[in-house]
Amino acid sequence: MSIPSPPRAWREQKYRYRLVGVKCTRCGLTYYPPVVVCTKCKSTELTTIELPRKGVLLSYTIIHYPPVEFKEYAPYAVGLIKLEDGTEVIAQLTDIDFNELRPGIKVEAVFRCLKTQGEEGIIEYGMKFRRALEE
Amino acid sequence: MRRVAVIGVGFTKVGEHWNSSLRDLYAQAVLRAVSDADLELRDIQAMFIGNMSSGYLQAQEHLGSLLATHLGIQGIAAVKIEAACGSGGAAFHQAVLAVASGYYDFVIAGGIEKMTDVRTEYLTSALIMADDQEFVASTGVTFPGLNALIYRLYMEKYNVRQEDIAQFPVHEHFYAQFVEHAQYRYPITLEQVLESTIVADPIRLLECSPISDGAAAVVLCPLDIAMKRRKEGIVEVIGSALSTDAISLNEREDPTTFIATVKAAKRAYRMAKIEPRDVDVVEVHDAYSILGIINLEDLGFAEKGKGVRLVKEGEIARDGRIPTNLSGGLKARGHPVGATGIYQVAEIVKQLRGDFGKNQVDDAEIGLAQSIGGVGGTVIVNILKRIR
Numbered sequence: 001m002s003i004p005s006p007p008r009a010w011r012e013q014k015y016r017y018r019l020v021g022v023k024c025t026r027c028g029l030t031y032y033p034p035v036v037v038c039t040k041c042k043s044t045e046l047t048t049i050e051l052p053r054k055g056v057l058l059s060y061t062i063i064h065y066p067p068v069e070f071k072e073y074a075p076y077a078v079g080l081i082k083l084e085d086g087t088e089v090i091a092q093l094t095d096i097d098f099n100e101l102r103p104g105i106k107v108e109a110v111f112r113c114l115k116t117q118g119e120e121g122i123i124e125y126g127m128k129f130r131r132a133l134e135e
Numbered sequence: 136m137r138r139v140a141v142i143g144v145g146f147t148k149v150g151e152h153w154n155s156s157l158r159d160l161y162a163q164a165v166l167r168a169v170s171d172a173d174l175e176l177r178d179i180q181a182m183f184i185g186n187m188s189s190g191y192l193q194a195q196e197h198l199g200s201l202l203a204t205h206l207g208i209q210g211i212a213a214v215k216i217e218a219a220c221g222s223g224g225a226a227f228h229q230a231v232l233a234v235a236s237g238y239y240d241f242v243i244a245g246g247i248e249k250m251t252d253v254r255t256e257y258l259t260s261a262l263i264m265a266d267d268q269e270f271v272a273s274t275g276v277t278f279p280g281l282n283a284l285i286y287r288l289y290m291e292k293y294n295v296r297q298e299d300i301a302q303f304p305v306h307e308h309f310y311a312q313f314v315e316h317a318q319y320r321y322p323i324t325l326e327q328v329l330e331s332t333i334v335a336d337p338i339r340l341l342e343c344s345p346i347s348d349g350a351a352a353v354v355l356c357p358l359d360i361a362m363k364r365r366k367e368g369i370v371e372v373i374g375s376a377l378s379t380d381a382i383s384l385n386e387r388e389d390p391t392t393f394i395a396t397v398k399a400a401k402r403a404y405r406m407a408k409i410e411p412r413d414v415d416v417v418e419v420h421d422a423y424s425i426l427g428i429i430n431l432e433d434l435g436f437a438e439k440g441k442g443v444r445l446v447k448e449g450e451i452a453r454d455g456r457i458p459t460n461l462s463g464g465l466k467a468r469g470h471p472v473g474a475t476g477i478y479q480v481a482e483i484v485k486q487l488r489g490d491f492g493k494n495q496v497d498d499a500e501i502g503l504a505q506s507i508g509g510v511g512g513t514v515i516v517n518i519l520k521r522i523r
Contacts, residue, residue: 002268012269031386033270039381059291061283062336063275067260070275078276080284080385088385090284092274103291114273126273
């Protein structure tokens with residue numbers, strides 16, 4: 001459990017609240033979270049972009065023994081998700097029946113409360129993913 | 136660069152040491168290693184201490200000074216080395232550099248983790264500190280949870296069943312029966328593993344390394360000094376490499392291969408001038424059953440997707456082609472996180488000395504120890520060889 005810290009949550013608002021990553025202007029690779037140098041071509045010219053909010057579940061797990069700050073939420077599912085542009089993210093899965101979980105299902109980002117920092121801190125928000133309606 | 140030898144090893148039993156503090160456990164290991172090296176504490180010039188979470192679990196940083204003071208050798212160079220669960224392997228790598236460079240002659244690489252001081256949910260928080268706190272830990276994922284994501288990807292990609300992967304801890308518990316310092320000295324069955332409680336789906340409790348207290352230490356010195364001081368049981372460090380990878384799984388092309396293992400192994404094999412087939416005995420970092428399998432592949436002992444065959448066909452048994460984790464591994468010897476990498480090196484040294492009891496590999500000459508930090512964000516590979 002980290003020490004309650006409002007500035008730490010605030011400074012990442014852009015990336016957490018809007019699913020903002022970066023894209024290398026030279027080779028086009030995208031990153032979430034943002035990096036300052038492109039791993040592939042070593043360019044430092046990266047621009048922030050809003051990532052697509054839809055993607056596919058690649059892998060998932062159900063957490064039965066959570067870290068102390070997530071104790072009240074267990075059990076919950078966490079997934080590795082490939083967004084429509086190929087960027088991959090790890091996120092909690094929400095509003096989903098565990099029996100529906102399987103690699104390949106379509107998911108979409110929703111804005112949710114992630115955790116609270118306890119009595120002295122703030123409530124942290126960000127993106128979770130839920131099952132998307134099939135077209 | 137000077138050639139480097141390990142001339143002493145020492146460790147405590149791995150387990151739940153309710154009556155021992157971090158400093159007491161560590162001191163026991165160091166005193167045993169120094170005595171095994173036939174040295175005095177005053178001979179030691181530097182100490183690298185592998186530890187992951189003392190700051191969180193004990194609210195204690197500054198282990199270099201603390202532990203040097205507790206051993207009465209303040210004045211030496213001493214510093215904590217942290218690379219999550221790979222801290223022990225990283226501390227050993229630093230000690231090798233310190234001796235090889237010519238800067239110090241007698242150096243201790245130690246490791247300590249005291250995990251039973253706090254409740255499980257706090258430990259769960261401590262262990263996920265190995266990954267990105269702002270963007271990964273904030274999802275509520277746990278360390279076993281990240282390994283579970285890899286587990287499922289692996290089963291799907293290579294069409295391998297959990298029943299086969301879960302053989303790895305069964306293998307380790309069998310050998311741990313004969314290892315005095317192991318935490319769990321009893322056999323388990325595949326049925327028990329598959330019926331044990333689910334920790335992070337699909338990972339079951341008996342596929343997970345346990346909560347352990349333990350400390351280990353080894354003494355290093357230049358090979359020429361070792362040859363003058365010791366008639367037998369001299370072990371040379373012929374390869375040592377550390378490599379990093381993207382810290383989080385979502386930033387990797389293929390999470391079922393640990394690129395840091397592939398890179399560190401390649402460098403260590405090249406430095407040692409050997410091939411994987413020359414290795415006689417191995418300790419891999421199997422924090423979870425799936426990692427035992429992935430590590431065997433990434434170290435070059437099996438093709439990708441075929442690691443389970445080594446287990447099923449007895450190739451990793453004591454008399455097999457590539458005897459692996461005869462200590463019981465992280466699962467059964469135990470995994471006092473920052474100490475584990477040093478336990479592995481100490482166990483390999485004892486194998487090469489012919490001093491590993493019932494699990495001794497016949498005429499073992501070359502041994503390899505692999506230590507992993509996080510889900511492969513850091514990997515250290517050390518290769519040792521018996522000198523006659």
